[in-house]
Amino acid sequence: MITEVDFLRPAWLALMPLAILPLWARSTEAIAYPDVGWLPEDRLGRLIGLALRVLSALAIAAVVLALAAPGRPQSMALRTGRGAEVLLLIDRSRSMDERMLPSDWRELSPYDIRHQTESRGPVKSQAARKLLGEFVARRPDDRFAVSFFSASTLHVVPFTQHDEVVQAGITAGGVHRGLSETDVGRALISSVARFENRAYTGSRIILLVSDGGARLDEDTRLAIRAGFERQRVALYWIYLKGFGRPDLEQAGEASEAIPEVALHRFFETLPTPYRAYQAESPEDLAAAVEDVGRQQNHPLDFEELIPRQDYSRHIIVTALLLVATLLAAGRWQLRSLR
Amino acid sequence: MSPTHDFHYRVGARVGGFRPGAHAGLAFGAGDDFVTHATLFARPDPRRIDLRASLRDPRGEWLVRLARQRSHIPVFALIDVSASMGFGTPTRKLDLAADFVAALGRAATAAGDPLSLSAFDDAERPELRLAPSRQPALVAQYAEQLRTAECRSAGHGGLIDALAPLAGRQAQVFLVSDFHRHDAELDTALDLLGRARVTPIVIWSPSETEPPAGDGLLRLRDLENGRLRELWLRPELRRRWRSAVAERRRALDLRFQARGIRAFYMSDPFVGDALTRHFLEGA
Numbered sequence: 102m103i104t105e106v107d108f109l110r111p112a113w114l115a116l117m118p119l120a121i122l123p124l125w126a127r128s129t130e131a132i133a134y135p136d137v138g139w140l141p142e143d144r145l146g147r148l149i150g151l152a153l154r155v156l157s158a159l160a161i162a163a164v165v166l167a168l169a170a171p172g173r174p175q176s177m178a179l180r181t182g183r184g185a186e187v188l189l190l191i192d193r194s195r196s197m198d199e200r201m202l203p204s205d206w207r208e209l210s211p212y213d214i215r216h217q218t219e220s221r222g223p224v225k226s227q228a229a230r231k232l233l234g235e236f237v238a239r240r241p242d243d244r245f246a247v248s249f250f251s252a253s254t255l256h257v258v259p260f261t262q263h264d265e266v267v268q269a270g271i272t273a274g275g276v277h278r279g280l281s282e283t284d285v286g287r288a289l290i291s292s293v294a295r296f297e298n299r300a301y302t303g304s305r306i307i308l309l310v311s312d313g314g315a316r317l318d319e320d321t322r323l324a325i326r327a328g329f330e331r332q333r334v335a336l337y338w339i340y341l342k343g344f345g346r347p348d349l350e351q352a353g354e355a356s357e358a359i360p361e362v363a364l365h366r367f368f369e370t371l372p373t374p375y376r377a378y379q380a381e382s383p384e385d386l387a388a389a390v391e392d393v394g395r396q397q398n399h400p401l402d403f404e405e406l407i408p409r410q411d412y413s414r415h416i417i418v419t420a421l422l423l424v425a426t427l428l429a430a431g432r433w434q435l436r437s438l439r
Numbered sequence: 440m441s442p443t444h445d446f447h448y449r450v451g452a453r454v455g456g457f458r459p460g461a462h463a464g465l466a467f468g469a470g471d472d473f474v475t476h477a478t479l480f481a482r483p484d485p486r487r488i489d490l491r492a493s494l495r496d497p498r499g500e501w502l503v504r505l506a507r508q509r510s511h512i513p514v515f516a517l518i519d520v521s522a523s524m525g526f527g528t529p530t531r532k533l534d535l536a537a538d539f540v541a542a543l544g545r546a547a548t549a550a551g552d553p554l555s556l557s558a559f560d561d562a563e564r565p566e567l568r569l570a571p572s573r574q575p576a577l578v579a580q581y582a583e584q585l586r587t588a589e590c591r592s593a594g595h596g597g598l599i600d601a602l603a604p605l606a607g608r609q610a611q612v613f614l615v616s617d618f619h620r621h622d623a624e625l626d627t628a629l630d631l632l633g634r635a636r637v638t639p640i641v642i643w644s645p646s647e648t649e650p651p652a653g654d655g656l657l658r659l660r661d662l663e664n665g666r667l668r669e670l671w672l673r674p675e676l677r678r679r680w681r682s683a684v685a686e687r688r689r690a691l692d693l694r695f696q697a698r699g700i701r702a703f704y705m706s707d708p709f710v711g712d713a714l715t716r717h718f719l720e721g722a
Contacts, residue, residue, distance in 0.1 A: 137659050138620070139683055143670045146669040151669075
């Protein structure tokens with residue numbers, strides 16, 4: 102930790118000699134007296150007077166110091182965390198505003214499910230955001246980044262360990278409704294690129310939260326594969342399976358036509374670890390998030406940029422306290438010889 | 440100007456000089472203060488022939504009564520106008536001195552003595568000097584001048600200069616001052632005034648002798664050298680304050696007593712009767 106101090110406005114320090122004034126000034130507020138020599142010496146009075154003068158000097162010094170705005174300069178600190186660098190890549194498309202199956206869907210009759218889902222089930226994006234928020238809160242050692250994507254990708258929060266920023270980023274995803282397009286390919290390419298030029302300090306994860314797939318063309322597939330290989334990023338796909346949406350594990354050549362299945366199959370060919378979680382209800386989603394949490398737990402070294410910290414507020418408070426003390430002491434000062 | 444300021448002074452010893460006045464003198468002359476008989480031959484003043492004494496005289500000479508006349512004495516007042524005399528609100532110590540001077544003017548007129556006044560601080564103050572005079576109006580004017588005078592300079596070096604015309608003369612001298620920090624000068628001055636009758640008028644303002652009533656921090660700045668004294672006023676310190684004042688007064692008294700002088704202590708207001716009593720009791 103660097104403990105040096107810098108000043109935003111060092112020119113104000115030129116006023117510092119003013120602080121000597123209270124120690125010098127002899128006649129301020131003193132009552133004239135013909136001959137102090139014949140009065141008794143009073144050590145207590147001298148001490149109190151000296152203390153008051155030192156306090157006034159300190160108060161002036163504090164004000165001058167506060168005007169010069171001291172602070173700890175911007176610095177880099179090496180931190181060690183346990184856990185991974187997790188990029189939350191969250192689908193922001195309109196389909197995410199649909200509802201999931203309600204928790205008790207297994208007891209419902211097949212005829213009711215559709216209506217029940219449309220009326221009772223939790224909204225996908227809300228449930229996902231809530232769970233991801235809890236996930237982030239449970240893992241203080243991980244570093245998170247947050248991106249949303251629909252037609253293009255919005256990088257909301259860069260990699261950081263500051264939970265509140267991440268939480269705010271996740272909450273921001275709930276503003277207004279989603280767009281209609283979903284371009285998973287572009288989102289993945291730009292998300293992988295965010296790992297570029299960063300020291301490899303621990304396992305890297307892209308946590309893709311989405312409810313739909315896409316067929317990717319060959320160029321996109323190549324770019325994604327190359328990116329994942331170069332950056333050594335693991336991919337976790339939490340597939341929010343809506344009612345009546347295809348199952349990822351459908352077998353058969355024909356199911357290649359379904360975008361979700363095609364995407365799943367492409368992901369399986371990636372050189373880096375890949376896992377898919379199908380979540381139909383909030384419970385499934387919670388289990389999936391839990392599982393990701395268990396997967397990644399390695400120590401992680403990283404450098405953090407600590408912004409400049411301004412001390413002037415503390416110093417102003419000190420100065421105020423000193424001045425208040427002096428004012429209070431002024432109450433005890435006799436103003437005349439009567 | 441209040442009549443209560445009026446007082447009368449009295450010179451204890453016989454005064455020299457031939458000019459008639461109000462005080463018992465040494466010179467022979469017209470008076471009822473019988474001294475001795477002399478022969479008419481030696482004192483050819485037939486008005487004073489004492490028949491009864493002449494008849495008793497074994498040598499049969501005509502004898503004449505000799506008496507001492509009453510003479511005047513020059514009166515001087517030296518007023519300290521140094522910075523410490525500017526102390527006191529609303530009445531400065533110098534205002535008290537002015538009260539005294541005005542009353543002295545009336546007293547000197549009543550006694551028929553010429554009064555000269557001069558003021559000093561670090562040097563003699565020539566603008567505040569009054570040549571020997573018997574005119575009460577001039578003295579009253581001088582007193583008004585004192586009331587507006589500035590007390591700016593520290594020190595009492597001018598005392599010796601102001602005394603110079605008095606040195607070795609017989610006179611009644613009033614030293615009007617607060618006698619703060621008169622050390623070397625005071626002794627020299629009293630030496631110079633060996634033949635004069637000195638009455639020190641010590642003016643101390645009540646607010647300098649009596650500590651303030653409230654408790655708290657008291658910051659005092661010396662009027663003459665600017666030094667600072669900080670006191671945390673409390674009953675114990677108030678007691679020490681009073682004893683320091685008493686101690687100072689005792690020391691000053693001892694110093695004057697060594698020369699057979701009694702000081703008159705004056706506070707606010709100036710009471711002329713007290714000064715009259717001081718002279719009546721005086722040595």
